[in-house]
Amino acid sequence: MKPQDVLKHPTRVLTTDQRAAYFRDGYLVLPDYVPAAWLDRLRAAMSELIERSRGISQSDAIYVLEQGHSADDPRLHRISSPQDQHPAFWDFMADPVMTDLAADVVGPDVKFHHAKLNVKSGKGTQGFGWHQDIPAWPHTDYSPVTIGIYIDGCTPEQGPLSVAAGSHEGPTFSMYDDAGNFVVRIRDNDLAWLKDDMIRSLTGGPGTTLLLNCRAVHGSMPNRSAAARPLLLPVYSSADSFPYTPSPIPSPHQGDIVRGTAARFASFDTRPLEMPPDWRFGYKPVWAHKKPAY
Ligand SMILES: O=C(O)CCC(=O)C(=O)O
Numbered sequence: 001m002k003p004q005d006v007l008k009h010p011t012r013v014l015t016t017d018q019r020a021a022y023f024r025d026g027y028l029v030l031p032d033y034v035p036a037a038w039l040d041r042l043r044a045a046m047s048e049l050i051e052r053s054r055g056i057s058q059s060d061a062i063y064v065l066e067q068g069h070s071a072d073d074p075r076l077h078r079i080s081s082p083q084d085q086h087p088a089f090w091d092f093m094a095d096p097v098m099t100d101l102a103a104d105v106v107g108p109d110v111k112f113h114h115a116k117l118n119v120k121s122g123k124g125t126q127g128f129g130w131h132q133d134i135p136a137w138p139h140t141d142y143s144p145v146t147i148g149i150y151i152d153g154c155t156p157e158q159g160p161l162s163v164a165a166g167s168h169e170g171p172t173f174s175m176y177d178d179a180g181n182f183v184v185r186i187r188d189n190d191l192a193w194l195k196d197d198m199i200r201s202l203t204g205g206p207g208t209t210l211l212l213n214c215r216a217v218h219g220s221m222p223n224r225s226a227a228a229r230p231l232l233l234p235v236y237s238s239a240d241s242f243p244y245t246p247s248p249i250p251s252p253h254q255g256d257i258v259r260g261t262a263a264r265f266a267s268f269d270t271r272p273l274e275m276p277p278d279w280r281f282g283y284k285p286v287w288a289h290k291k292p293a294y
Contacts, residue, residue, distance in 0.1 A: 001107040001143050001238035001267050014104045022105050026168030026216035027200070033101075034149050034207035038092060042151050045088035046117065046230060050074050066125050076119040077126065081251045082232070083115050090253065093234045098147060099259040102236040105211060106143045109239035109260030113137065113144060114249040118231045120159060125223040127159050129185035130194065132167075133235075134214035135175045136184065136248050136276050141269035142168075143238040148210035151230040154203050158229035159221040161210060162201045164194055167217035172273050182277050186217065240267040246279040 003023045011019050014028075022028040034042075053063050054071040062085060066075035083090040092098060093115060102110045114137070133146060154160045170193070173186045194217070202210050212218060214235075223229050240263035247254055 001109075001240055002141060002269065006105065006107045006143075006238075009103075009108055011104045013101045019104055022211055022213070025165045026213040027163045027165070027202070027218075028211040029202050029204060030101075030209040030211070031204050032207045033209035034097065036207070038095075038097065039151055039207050041088045042092060042149075042232065045082070045086040046079075046119070046151065049079050049082060049085055049117075050076060050119070053079075066121050075121040075125070076228075077121075079117040079119060080249050081115060082117040083234070083253060084251050089115070089117075089232070093253075094256075094258045096259075098234065099236070101209070101211075102145060102147060103259055105145050106236060106238040106241075109263060110258050111237050111239045111241070112251075112253050112256045112258050113235040113237055113243065114247050114251055114254060115232070115234035116249060118229075118233060120223045120229040120231065122223055122226045122228050125159070125228075127220045127222045128218075129183075130164075130191060130217055130219040131175060131184045131186055132172055132215055132217055133212075135172060135274055136182075137235075137243055138245055138273050138276065139214070139237055139241045139243050141238070141241045141267045142213070142215050142271070143241040143267070144214040144235055145237070146210075146212045146214065146233050146235045148212060149232045150204055150208045150210075151206065151232060152227070153205040153208060154229050154231070155225065156201065156203055157223075157225040158227070159223040160201045160203045161212070161218055161220050161231065162199055163212065164198045164217040165200055166198065167194075168213040168215035170215075170217070172215060172271070173217075174274050175276070176274075238267060239263040240265060242266050245276060248276070248279045
């Protein structure tokens with residue numbers, strides 16, 4: 001669904017000014033949005049998943065390990081599809097606390113696409129270069145929104161997600177490097193337009209929630225503090241927005257209508273988008289994928 005059609009529906013969670021800011025800037029911050037009872041449940045579930053990671057020594061389809069990870073000192077970059085590893089995460093992602101919020105920016109019929117939990121363990125955990133998300137999972141329009149929840153909050157030292165305000169209205173960029181690797185990073189020579197005064201560094205207390213349009217240019221610095229910086233990142237779209245490639249982070253829940261009803265017709269926004277690698281052949285970290293030959 002396109003923004004002009006979303007705007008015909010009343011908001012439930014956001015004020016009309018907040019929704020207008022999301023469509024203008026491509027992102028929105030809701031300080032302390034997620035209630036403490038949910039945060040406690042999510043924290044407990046995350047601890048269980050981190051405990052399980054003590055048993056592995058190499059990144060796999062679920063865990064992306066950080067340098068120095070060991071059974072004694074679990075260090076994680078990311079947990080992929082946490083909603084498929086612990087029921088608390090799916091309960092949360094399908095709850096109105098999330099789905100009503102998504103509905104305010106994608107329309108009343110809401111579809112789940114995928115999720116990840118960027119744990120970003122403390123002490124030097126790597127950041128993310130400037131990138132856009134939609135080139136990894138193209139949809140028929142640009143309704144998809146990532147809703148980021150800082151489970152424990154995020155300080156400036158912890159590598160907050162940073163976004164270039166208004167960049168969702170600009171072009172989409174290649175996520176391939178010169179050697180044809182899908183590196184999920186915009187090349188330096190495509191970033192001359194990015195000025196310091198456009199960059200918003202999104203910090204906040206526990207439960208602070210970020211809405212990020214799928215075209216918004218964003219990234220984050222390494223986590224230099226001693227504490228981990230877990231950021232839960234479920235992705236939703238309008239029900240009438242359809243992915244046209246397999247997902248790099250697959251889930252049995254992909255395509256679930258978590259609010260409202262399924263769509264009979266697809267919505268199309270034909271602004272161009274470079275194709276991602278072919279994700280059909282099982283999981284490899286995205287950056288290990290090559291550009292298709294064409
Ligand atoms: O977790 C972060 O700091 C950034 C996350 C991000 O940009 C992503 O996963 O696409």
